[in-house]
Amino acid sequence: MLGFASLPTNAVTFDKAFDRLIGHEGGYSTDRKDPGNWTGGKVGLGTLKGTKYGIAANTYPSLDIKNLTLAQAKEIYKKDWWDKLGANGLHSAIVFQLWDFAINAGKKRAVMELQQSIGVTADGAIGPKTIAAVNAHDLNDVLLTLTAERLTFYTSLSTFPTYGKGWVNRVASNLKFAAQDN
DSSP: OOOOTTSOSOSSOHHHHHHHHHTTOOSOBOOTTOGGGBTTSSTTSSOBOOEETTEETTTOTTSOGGGOOHHHHHHHIIIIIITTSOOTTSOHHHHHHHHHHHHHHOHHHHHHHHHHHHTSOOOSOOOHHHHHHHHHSOHHHHHHHHHHHHHHHHHTSTTHHHHHHHHHHHHHHHHHHHHHHO
16 A cells, blocks of 8 residues: 555645535426435425525525525535534545545545445444555545545436436536546
């Protein structure tokens, strides 16, 4: 293992990450088949409030999704996702990939897939053991294995036939970012 603990951890700033993310996230959508558009997190459960800029009714049921501004979405992504990821001490190329995955599939799921990719206990929480294990591996190995875990997770979902093409395109775009960031 080559390791990369001495490489920069802040090359991908939040602003840069947000600009990339928002390229994947669309405008206002009320697709009735999307569980995220419902306040109850399942199709037909709760109120159909939709998703805007990737901010979904199932995660923010009391938010006025339809009238959400881009600036408000950016604040939410910073406060609730970037700051709470707990990935300080990891290379920023991994932080971006993990953050984007967390937004799309949930923080615990994304962290568990990262942990599986490096062979540590997959408990869904980033702690000193996870950080040390990630930093002991080759950066590209972590990026590629995490991406493989992400794709495997997506293909296991019952909604893959409907939304899978979009998820795969998002991952493909993110692989290009990984190549730039390493």
